[in-house]
Amino acid sequence: MARRIDAIDWNILRELQDDGRITNVELSQRVGISAPPSLRRVRALEEEGIIKGYRALLDEKKLGFDLMAFAMVHLVSQAEGDLTAFADQVERWPLVRACWMLSGETDFILLCVAPDLRSFQNFVLELTGAPNVRNVKTALTLKQTKDAAVVPMENTLP
C-alpha cells in the first residue's frame, strides 16, 4: 500500500485539489501521460486513502448562511471518554461544520455557520449548556480571506 508518490502523482493531486471534477482526459493531458494510466493512478490514490473524496464547494452566503463564527470550548473533564462524548455531540449539531481537538488552553475549536446572529446565539446557549462544557468563547468572522485546499502544492516539503 505504501507506493511511492512520484512527481506525476503530485501533479495529479494538485490538479484534483484545484478542480475535482476535471475529466480524466483533461487531467491526463495536464500531467503528461495518456488517459488509462492517469485513471489508474487516480484510482490507486483513492484506494490508498490519499484522496479521501470529492466535494462541491458551495457559497454559504448565497444559500442563506450569512454568519460564520468560531467557538472555543473549554470542558470540565478532559478524560478520554468525556472528550469523545463531546466530539459525538458535535457531530449532531448541524451548525458545526468542522471541529478540532486542541492542545493547551482550549479543548475544542468549532467552526460554525448560521443563517443569522439569533440562530447562532441560540446555538451557543445550547452549546454552553451541554454536558461537560465549562465555558465557550466565540469569535465572529468578518470575512474569509483564504480558503485553500488542505495540502500545499508550492513545494514546502523540506
Next chain:
Amino acid sequence: MARRIDAIDWNILRELQDDGRITNVELSQRVGISAPPSLRRVRALEEEGIIKGYRALLDEKKLGFDLMAFAMVHLVSQAEGDLTAFADQVERWPLVRACWMLSGETDFILLCVAPDLRSFQNFVLELTGAPNVRNVKTALTLKQTKDAAVVPMENTLP
C-alpha cells in the same frame, strides 16, 4: 440570476457536497429527474456561483503534513489598508491553508499545516516578524473530529 432554489436543487447540492465526482446520471437518479435537466440545473448553480468549484479532499498526513495548527494574530494597526496588506501576505504563505478576519480580540485566525513542529516554529517566527504583527498565539490540533462541507443540509433554516 436570482432563480429560486427548490427542493430538487437542494438535493443536488447535498449530493454534490457529499460526492463532487458523482456522475450526472447517478445524480439525476438520486434527485428523481432525468439526466438532461439535472445537468442543466448543475450548470445553472455553477453559473450563479452557488457552486463555487470542486475539490478533491486529500489526506494531509499521508502526504507528509503531520501537523495542523491555528495561529491567532493580533495586528498593530487595523486600518483598512493594513488589514488587506496582511491578507495579501497570508496568500503567499503556503503553510496557511485558510484565514479568517475576526471581530473582537483577535484580528485574524489562520489554519496552518506543516510537515513537522520545526517547520511550524520557523513559520511562526516569520509570522511574528511580519509587518504590522503585534503578537501571535498558536494552538496545535490534536485531531480533527469533524470535517463537514460548509453548508448544512439537515434542515437548519428557520
Next chain:
DNA sequence: GGCGGAGGCGCAAGATAATTGCTCAGGCGG
C-alpha cells in the same frame, strides 16, 4: 553481459456518460 520478471505506459475497442436539439405538459396571465 545476457536473461527473465515486474511495473507501468500507450493503443484500441466496447461500454457508459455528457450534451444538445426537440417536443410536450403544466401553470399563469391576458
Next chain:
DNA sequence: CCGCCTGAGCAATTATCTTGCGCCTCCGCC
C-alpha cells in the same frame, strides 16, 4: 379559453471512461 413561459423527458451525437493487451524499460540475478 388561449398563448406564453418554464422546465421535464426523449433521442441522437459526441465525448469520456474503462478494460484488455502488447510493448518497453528498469532491475536483479545468473
